[in-house]
Structures are given as C-alpha cells and as structure tokens.
Amino acid sequence: MSAPSPITSAKDLERWKEEGLRSLAPNTAKVSVGMATCGLATGAQAVFDVLTEELSKASSQAILAKTSCIGFCQMEPIVEVYRPGEPRVLYKEMTAEKARELAADILGGKVNKKEALCTLDGFPEAKAGKTISGIPRMEDLPFYQKQKKIVLNRCGRIFPDSLAEYIASGGYFTLWQVLNNRSPDQIIAEIDLSGLRGRGGAGFPTGRKWRFARDAQGDPKYIICNADEGDPGAYMDRSVLEGDPFAILEGMAIGAYAIGASQGFIYVRDEYPLAIEKLETAVAQARSHGLLGKNIMGKGLSFDLRLIRGGGAFVCGEETALIASLEGRPGEPRQRPPFPAEKGLWGKPTVINNVETWANVPWILSQGADSFRKLGTQTSKGSKVFSIVGKINNTGLIEVPMGLKLRDIIYDIGGGIPDDKKFKAIQTGGPSGGCIPEKLLDLPVDYESLTQAGAIMGSGGMIVMDEDTCMVDVARYFLDFLKEESCGKCSPCREGIDRALEILERICQGKGRTGDIETLESIGKMMKGFSLCALGTTAPNPVLSTIRYFRDEYEAHIRDHKCPAKVCRELIRYSISAKNCNGCGACVKPCPQEAISGAKKKVHTLDQSLCIKCGMCYEVCKFDAIERE
Amino acid sequence: MKVIEIDQLVQKHGGDDSALIAVLQDIQRREGYLPREALTLLSEKMAVPLSRLYGLATFYRSFSLTPTGRHRVRVCLGTACHVRGGQAVLDQLGRELGVAAGGTTADQEFTLETVRCLGCCSIGPVVQVDQETFGRIRQDKVDKVLRKFQ
Numbered sequence: 114m115s116a117p118s119p120i121t122s123a124k125d126l127e128r129w130k131e132e133g134l135r136s137l138a139p140n141t142a143k144v145s146v147g148m149a150t151c152g153l154a155t156g157a158q159a160v161f162d163v164l165t166e167e168l169s170k171a172s173s174q175a176i177l178a179k180t181s182c183i184g185f186c187q188m189e190p191i192v193e194v195y196r197p198g199e200p201r202v203l204y205k206e207m208t209a210e211k212a213r214e215l216a217a218d219i220l221g222g223k224v225n226k227k228e229a230l231c232t233l234d235g236f237p238e239a240k241a242g243k244t245i246s247g248i249p250r251m252e253d254l255p256f257y258q259k260q261k262k263i264v265l266n267r268c269g270r271i272f273p274d275s276l277a278e279y280i281a282s283g284g285y286f287t288l289w290q291v292l293n294n295r296s297p298d299q300i301i302a303e304i305d306l307s308g309l310r311g312r313g314g315a316g317f318p319t320g321r322k323w324r325f326a327r328d329a330q331g332d333p334k335y336i337i338c339n340a341d342e343g344d345p346g347a348y349m350d351r352s353v354l355e356g357d358p359f360a361i362l363e364g365m366a367i368g369a370y371a372i373g374a375s376q377g378f379i380y381v382r383d384e385y386p387l388a389i390e391k392l393e394t395a396v397a398q399a400r401s402h403g404l405l406g407k408n409i410m411g412k413g414l415s416f417d418l419r420l421i422r423g424g425g426a427f428v429c430g431e432e433t434a435l436i437a438s439l440e441g442r443p444g445e446p447r448q449r450p451p452f453p454a455e456k457g458l459w460g461k462p463t464v465i466n467n468v469e470t471w472a473n474v475p476w477i478l479s480q481g482a483d484s485f486r487k488l489g490t491q492t493s494k495g496s497k498v499f500s501i502v503g504k505i506n507n508t509g510l511i512e513v514p515m516g517l518k519l520r521d522i523i524y525d526i527g528g529g530i531p532d533d534k535k536f537k538a539i540q541t542g543g544p545s546g547g548c549i550p551e552k553l554l555d556l557p558v559d560y561e562s563l564t565q566a567g568a569i570m571g572s573g574g575m576i577v578m579d580e581d582t583c584m585v586d587v588a589r590y591f592l593d594f595l596k597e598e599s600c601g602k603c604s605p606c607r608e609g610i611d612r613a614l615e616i617l618e619r620i621c622q623g624k625g626r627t628g629d630i631e632t633l634e635s636i637g638k639m640m641k642g643f644s645l646c647a648l649g650t651t652a653p654n655p656v657l658s659t660i661r662y663f664r665d666e667y668e669a670h671i672r673d674h675k676c677p678a679k680v681c682r683e684l685i686r687y688s689i690s691a692k693n694c695n696g697c698g699a700c701v702k703p704c705p706q707e708a709i710s711g712a713k714k715k716v717h718t719l720d721q722s723l724c725i726k727c728g729m730c731y732e733v734c735k736f737d738a739i740e741r742e
Numbered sequence: 743m744k745v746i747e748i749d750q751l752v753q754k755h756g757g758d759d760s761a762l763i764a765v766l767q768d769i770q771r772r773e774g775y776l777p778r779e780a781l782t783l784l785s786e787k788m789a790v791p792l793s794r795l796y797g798l799a800t801f802y803r804s805f806s807l808t809p810t811g812r813h814r815v816r817v818c819l820g821t822a823c824h825v826r827g828g829q830a831v832l833d834q835l836g837r838e839l840g841v842a843a844g845g846t847t848a849d850q851e852f853t854l855e856t857v858r859c860l861g862c863c864s865i866g867p868v869v870q871v872d873q874e875t876f877g878r879i880r881q882d883k884v885d886k887v888l889r890k891f892q
Contacts, residue, residue: 439760
C-alpha cells in the first residue's frame with residue numbers, strides 16, 4: 114500500500130492499521146535490530162548483515178526488520194526476537210558471532226537464553242504475556258520498572274519509516290478525530306488543562322502559548338519544531354526523531370489546526386544526519402497520503418512543512434535565534450517582548466515548541482488531559498524523557514513521571530555508579546543547569562525543585578559525576594563551551610563569560626587568587642540580571658552551583674594548589690610505583706614524550722621534566738603501577 | 743562553481759533569504775569548504791552583501807572558509823564524553839595526526855575538529871569520521887580508528 118493515495122476516511126485508516134498490525138505481529142518469526150545512531154555506533158550494522166545472511170537460508174521464513182532505540186543504550190546493539198504466540202525477547206550487546214548463534218537458535222525453534230536481556234509485551238497491544246523461565250520480564254528490570262512511556266512508547270518497537278506501523282499503534286487516529294469532531298478552541302483548552310509545559314527547557318505552559326498565537330493578529334501563522342537539541346549529554350529528541358518521526362508530524366498538524374497556521378518548519382541540528390533522513394522519509398510519505406499538504410485527510414486543513422538543517426550553533430536552540438537563522442541571518446537572539454507567539458518568523462505569530470512537546474500532543478488529545486494530569490506533581494504534569502549518562506551503570510534514555518526522586522533515577526533505574534566509585538554530583542539542564550550534590554538526591558524531579566536547588570530541568574540531560582570528576586573543571590568546561598557558543602551580541606554575556614573563564618582557567622592551573630570566588634559570584638550576578646537571552650542569564654549556573662555545593666574544591670585549588678579529584682593537569686603528578694612495577698614496558702611506547710625508560714623486568718622511571726600529564730601510561734598499565742596524585 | 747550551479751541551488755531551496763544557509767550548506771558539502779568565488783556569485787545572485795555571507799560563514803560552525811581534508815575527524819567534547827575522558831582522546835588524535843583541533847594535515851587527508859555533542863552520550867567518548875560514528879573510544883585505541891581511513 115505504498116502508491117500515493119490519500120487517507121480520507123476512517124475506513125482508510127482501518128485498512129492501514131490492519132496492514133501495520135500484520136507487519137508488527139506477523140505469522141512467522143521476526144527479528145528486529147535496533148539501528149538508531151547508538152546502535153549503529155556500537156556495531157548494529159554488522160549484526161544486521163550477519164542476520165541477513167543467516168536468515169535468508171532456504172529453510173527460513175523469518176522476517177528481518179530494523180527498529181530504533183529502545184532506551185537501554187548501555188546494552189546496544191539490541192535485537193528483538195518475535196515468534197507468534199510466544200513472549201518476545203530482547204537480546205543485548207549483540208555481536209556478529211552472537212548474531213550467528215542467535216540465528217541458528219531461531220531457525221532451530223530454540224529460545225536462546227544466554228544473551229537475553231528480558232522478555233517484553235507485545236506491541237501495540239500489550240497483553241500480559243507469558244514468561245520464559247530464566248529470562249526476567251522487562252517490567253521487572255530496574256531500568257524499566259519505574260518508567261512511564263508516552264513519548265518513547267513506539268521507539269524501539271516499530272520500524273520508524275513505516276506509516277502502517279505508526280497507524281497500527283494509534284497514529285493519525287487522533288488527527289482524524291480532531292479534524293472531525295473538535296474545534297481549535299477545544300484543542301487549545303485540552304492542552305492547557307493537561308498542564309503540558311514546554312519540554313525544551315523553559316517549561317512555558319504550552320496551551321497558553323498556543324492561545325497567544327491563536328489570538329494574535331497576523332497572517333500567515335507559523336509552526337516550528339525546535340529540533341536543535343544542543344545540550345551536550347541530551348539526546349532525547351534525536352531518539353524520537355529517529356524512532357517515531359510521524360508523531361512529530363501529527364503533533365504539528367494538530368498544532369497548525371489549533372492556531373490557524375498553514376506553514377511549518379522542523380529545524381534539526383546538522384549533527385543529526387540519521388534523524389534528518391528519517392524525517393525526510395516520513396514527510397515524503399505523509400505528503401503522498403494526504404497527511405501533509407493541501408486538504409489534509411480531506412478535512413480542509415492545509416498545512417505543509419520544510420525540513421531545515423541547523424548550521425551548527427548552540428544558541429540557535431533559543432527560539433528567537435532559531436527564527437533569525439530561518440530568516441537567513443546569524444542566530445542572534447533579540448529582545449522579548451514581543452514574543453514569537455505574537456511576532457515571530459517574518460514578524461508573524463509563530464508557535465515554536467520542542468520535539469518532545471510536539472510528541473506529547475497526540476497522546477494528550479487521545480487519552481485526555483486528565484490522564485496526563487494524573488502523572489507528575491502539582492506544577493509539573495505528565496512524564497519527561499531524560500538521558501542518564503556519565504558515570505552511571507545503566508546509561509540510556511528513560512521516561513518517568515515528573516516528581517520521581519533523583520535518588521531513584523540514579524540508583525534504581527541507573528544502577529548506581531560503576532567500579533564502586535562514590536557518587537559526587539548529578540548535572541542537569543546542560544550548560545544552563547547546575548550540579549546537584551548527594552545531600553539533595555531526595556529532591557523530586559520537577560521544574561521548581563530543580564530551579565530552587567540551583568540547577569534547571571532543561572531539556573532533560575542528566576550527567577552523573579563521581580569522585581574522579583573535578584567540579585571546578587566542570588565549571589570551566591561549561592564556560593569554555595559557552596564562550597564558543599555565545600553569539601556575542603550583548604556585553605554582559607560576551608564579556609562576562611570571557612572574564613569568568615579566565616579566572617577558572619587560572620584556578621585550574623594552580624594560579625588562583627584570594628577573591629576569585631567572590632569575583633565569580635559577582636560576575637554571575639551581573640550576567641543573570643542583564644543578559645539579553647537565556648544563554649547569558651543561565652551561563653553562571655554551573656559556576657554558581659559548584660561554588661555553592663563544592664566550595665571546598667575551589668578552595669583546595671586556590672589555596673593549596675591541589676585538585677582533589679586529580680583531574681587538573683597542572684596540579685597532578687604521575688609517577689611509577691616501585692612496589693607494583695614489574696618492568697613489562699607496556700607504558701613505554703604509548704608515551705608521546707618518550708618520558709618512560711627502564712630495563713626489561715626492572716622498575717621503570719618517569720622523567721617528570723618531559724611528562725605532559727596525558728595519562729596514557731595510567732590507561733595502559735595493567736598492574737596499578739602508575740600513581741596519580 | 744559556476745553561476746548556473748549557484749542558481750540551481752538557490753531555486754532548490756526556495757529562492758528567498760531563508761534559503762541562504764541551506765545553499766551555503768550544499769556548497770560546503772560539495773566543495774569541502776566555502777570558496778570565495780562561490781560566495782561572490784551567491785552574493786550577486788541573491789543581492790546580499792558579501793559581508794553578510796561572510797557573517798553567516800563565520801557564525802555557524804558547519805562552515806569552513808578554507809579547504810578541509812578528505813576525512814573530517816570530529817571528536818565529541820560533550821559533557822558526558824568529557825567526563826569519560828574525551829579531552830584525552832582529542833589530545834591523542836592531535837598527536838597522531840600532528841595537527842591541533844581545527845587544523846588539517848599537510849597531505850590534506852584529515853581535518854581534526856571538535857563537536858559539542860553528537861547525541862551518543864551513552865557510548866562516550868565518541869569520535870565521528872565522515873559519516874561513521876565510533877563509540878567507547880579510549881586514547882590508546884585511536885590509532886585503530888584512524889587506520890581504517892588511511
């Protein structure tokens with residue numbers, strides 16, 4: 114059913130749904146390989162190629178398919194095996210050899226338990242399935258147990274290019290229902306009631322934004338999807354775009370109907386080539402089948418959109434900078450008011466929302482505002498997607514109800530800190546956010562609590578840091594990032610970041626001075642009060658929050674010229690332990706300075722005058738013979 | 743590049759000012775950088791000052807005004823990768839290639855760049871060479887990655 118033919122009736126949708134259901138649950142074995150960016154970066158292509166080879170052998174009727182990220186990135190490459198009438202099984206850390214074994218088991222009708230991660234429910238109908246002894250169920254795995262999937266529901270479960278599978282899992286039924294039965298005002302009221310707040314970081318109430326745009330004067334009106342996910346450590350939007358692109362198209366079409374827009378843009382950062390590809394495929398199909406363009410679903414709504422690639426500038430995640438970029442200008446933010454909802458792209462009313470916000474829209478309208486409100490806290494409703502990365506055992510993407518404790522995320526879902534290291538801080542909100550220490554881990558994750566603690570929710574990136582992370586270096590790192598990304602237009606930000614960075618670099622080099630901390634605080638206060646946009650006003654957050662909770666580390670650097678975490682190069686020293694060194698010489702060649710010498714099987718020596726503290730010897734030594742202090 | 747090619751690119755992207763960045767991206771992809779001659783032609787075609795195009799070319803990271811190497815090696819310095827030792831990976835690549843971040847090797851084979859987050863945070867440190875992404879890189883493993891492209 115791929116010849117261009119518009120979907121203009123409930124019957125059409127039902128036919129597509131049937132096709133999708135047959136594809137999702139065929140009457141033969143089906144193997145799906147996770148091939149989003151993380152999967153591909155860890156070797157999923159090789160796994161796919163081996164499975165292609167093995168499963169195409171004469172006796173086999175098994176279908177091989179591609180899917181996207183199911184969230185447990187630590188375990189990539191991941192493969193799902195479906196057999197009719199049997200529980201589905203997820204396999205982890207697949208390699209070409211394991212794939213060969215797995216294929217043999219599938220063809221032989223055996224269940225491979227060795228490499229299994231868990232069993233999981235069927236999709237889209239999640240029937241309480243049978244279990245297989247020896248394999249845990251997904252809902253019993255700590256990583257998945259506390260999750261509530263709304264936005265990530267289809268990721269890793271469908272083939273993202275397949276319109277049929279999207280429809281079979283509920284897609285486009287909401288748009289159909291909306292265009293047939295509900296008025297724009299009703300839509301806006303429902304979104305407002307749900308309490309949905311912008312998921313890009315600012316957390317502005319979505320319904321209110323739509324209401325402003327609907328009431329504003331100006332024609333045409335525009336809808337923009339901000340897919341310029343720039344916070345380092347955050348990749349939630351990427352996964353949604355790669356795994357469930359039609360959800361964004363449907364959400365935006367609903368938004369266009371609600372505010373009266375006819376033209377939209379999806380602004381995707383340049384660094385996400387696969388996401389762009391998936392969107393292009395989805396848009397082409399949506400156009401072919403009357404889901405984008407003139408007279409959508411035969412109901413009179415005309416809305417189309419353009420895919421725009423970012424030019425590589427973090428500041429373009431800021432809404433007015435993004436709009437400037439769309440207008441062919443450098444991404445420099447401008448004064449607000451007027452806000453984009455009143456005067457945005459080309460001076461016209463514009464609704465600009467984040468990917469995750471758009472992805473929530475169809476669910477809210479189909480399940481109802483109350484279902485969304487049931488989740489979360491008083492001020493932060495619904496669920497939120499977070500990326501948990503850094504020094505954590507279970508890295509990946511999770512979607513949990515707002516209000517879950519940080520401690521639960523780190524220790525229950527995240528599985529705690531690897532190598533028995535001690536937790537030190539969790540950084541949330543990217544370069545606009547802050548670091549939260551151990552004593553605050555019982556904070557609920559919601560907009561207000563995180564802001565009060567000196568961080569922000571941001572787009573959802575959560576970076577876990579342990580005893581080996583230097584918090585002064587973290588502050589320096591973020592300012593270094595922001596120095597490159599600041600647009601330079603306003604003095605408080607441009608000059609403030611430069612001066613603060615200078616101070617932090619001196620501190621990290623052991624040249625800190627009394628009064629430096631106070632100067633940093635003063636610069637921070639100035640930037641918060643006077644910068645033109647949120648990049649500038651939030652730039653001090655990493656510095657101020659690390660001073661607030663880790664002042665002792667700053668003081669150790671400044672007063673004692675020591676880096677307690679042993680990170681800052683000018684303040685550490687590598688040496689060879691006479692006790693542990695057995696003279697194997699493994700460290701000699703990797704040393705870029707040829708600073709290590711010694712006779713075979715005799716304790717080696719490190720020439721301090723040549724050492725540049727790169728840490729290569731420390732990495733390669735298998736005998737703990739390199740000491741770092 | 744020829745006038746007609748510039749014309750085609752402008753038309754492909756809608757013909758108005760919002761097409762400027764997209765056209766520059768296509769030129770960057772085709773030529774490996776933004777040649778002055780191409781910018782001059784575009785400036786004439788779109789009736790915008792060359793200085794404005796220069797402003798766009800220097801504001802956005804994806805553009806280069808000088809030729810880049812055959813292979814673009816991008817090291818992720820996002821927070822998660824940084825915390826897992828991304829800087830050490832960058833330093834080692836710099837030593838192996840003999841260039842600083844931003845530089846191109848003398849034989850024009852490799853350009854070394856940093857990028858702030860490729861969105862592969864779970865498998866950091868991450869290095870991207872052209873369209874291929876490599877995860878879980880350690881500084882003592884970078885030579886293996888480079889060898890694939892040498």
